[in-house]
Amino acid sequence: MHIEDNLPAGNASPDDGTSSSLRSWLAVVAVAIGAFAFVTTEFLPVGLLPRVAKELGVSPGTAGLMVTVPGVIAAISAPGLMLVAGLMDRRRVFLLLTTLLLASNLISAFAPSFPVMLLGRALLGAALGGFWTLATAASGRLVAPRDSAKAMATILTGVTCATVIGVPLGTFIASFASWRASFMATGVLVAIALVAQFFLVPSLPSTAALRTSDLVGLLRRPHPRRSMLMVALVFGAHFSSYTYITPFLLRNADLSMSSITWLLLGFGIIGFFSNFAISSTVVRSLKMSVGAMISLLMFALLSLPLLQHSESGVAAVVLAWGVAFGALPLCFSVWIQRATPDSPEAGSALFVSIIQVAIASGSLIGGVIVDHVGMQADFLFGSGLALLGLVALASFGAREKRPDAASIPCRATPE
Structure with a gap:
């Protein structure tokens, strides 16, 4: 593994063998519940797209703005909120952002028109970027140094659980009630997360405010810059197509909404297990793991699109897709942590920002393709972005190796 010449000496606390307390782990769980609530809210429209589009009188491609708008705003709020927050206690920021998320769900649930719906989704975006920046950067502060990786994995479990339970459950609720009831149910979940964070997350004072120069400095370094490009391409590939998977399965594959609900549930379940399975190889062979999943x-x-007339073929491919995307967030989180170990908050802010740019641009371009060319062309576009992601991965050259204990303080990168 190569070391960047311009990285300063590490300042991570060494593992002194201290175990984390139960209260510490409960704080991690509270943040994980928040992660579950955020991801469920963010991707809830994926399963509700046809219903929302029909009731609010817009096309499926236009309805995709429910994913695009929060992505655009989150891309700005990820670094922007951290710059504005300055030295504010991170616990207070957590509570503020979760409150905004609650407001987003309530506005979406009662939206009388599509513009009001987008207003609610905009509030989600404002909260989303800051939350993910805090969650990934603060995970190691909630527990002892030796448990920081487990804390991050636990928070990411909230993401995979949202994919497993949140989005399919929202689709299921809408199938017997309405899409508005799905947003209301998610609002209840957010309220639970807010209460858990209020009582369980300790004070997290910030000793150094994030500065614009920290963000610019990271982007001037080749390794972090290429890493962010790779992440953008792969997340863009996923969301340009996944945003419109429900219309595709409904129209092109001719599946019933009941079958789609179960298939999305299977997508999430297999992604959940994929996240745990990849954790056993991602540290030892990070580059190989990333390459296999892309x-x-x-x-x-x-x-x-080639198998759209085969119900079993479609199901198998969707599950394979779930395996890939279930593993990629953990793979990329570890990659970025190693790429920016000397500036964790700046690295986390840029990571979250670039993901949201990819989600927004991917879903927007995907919507244009769906409305003007067709579903099959959209999936072809997504596969092309994934290929470019593999090219970006290949540009890192030397095969990554597992860092040993001596190399960690030296701030090893994934190259």
Whole structure:
């Protein structure tokens, strides 16, 4: 593994063998519940797109703005909020952002028109970027140094659980009630997360405010810059297609809404187990793990339109897609942590920002393609972005190796 010449000496606390208390782990769980609530809210429209589009009188491509708008705003709020927050206690910021999320769900649930719906989704975006920046950067502060990786994995479990339970459950609720009831149910979940954070998350004072120069400094370094490009391409590949998976399965694959609900549930469940399975190899062979999952994503996006008339074929490909995307967030989180170990908050802010740019631009371009060219062209576009992601990965050259104990303080990167 190569070391960047311009990285300063590490300042991570060494593992002194101290175990984390129960209260510490409860704080991590409270943040994980918040992660679950945020991801469920962010991607809830994926399963509700046809219903919302029909009731509010817009096309499916236009309805995709429910994913695009929060992505655009979150891309700005990820670094922007951290710059504005300055030295504010991070616990207070957590509570503020979760309150905004609650407001977003209530506005969306009662939206009388599509513009009001977008207003609610904009509030989500304002909260989303800051939350993810805090969650990924603060995970190691909530527990003892030796448990920081487990804390991060626990918070990411909230993401995979939202994919497993949140989005399919929202679709299920809408199937017997309405899409508005899905947003209301998510609001209840957010309220639970807010209460948990209020009582369990300790004070997290900030000793150094994030500065614009910290963000610019990271982007001037080749390794973090190329890492962010790779992440953008792969997340763009996923969300340009996944945003419109429900209309595709409904129209092109001719599946019933009941079958789609179960298939999305299967997507989430297999992604949940994929997240745990990849954790056993991601540290030892990070580059290989990333490459395998991007390749599987590209295969799924290429194959789905070809197999659209085979119900079993479609199901198999969607599950393979779930395997890939279930593992990629953890892979990329570890990659960025190693790429920016001397500036964790700046690295986290840029990571979250670039993901949201990819979600917003991917869903927006995907919507234009869906409305003007068709579903199959959209999936072909996504597979092309995944291929570019593999090219970006190949540009890192030397095969990554597992860092040993001596190399960690030296701030090893994934190259």
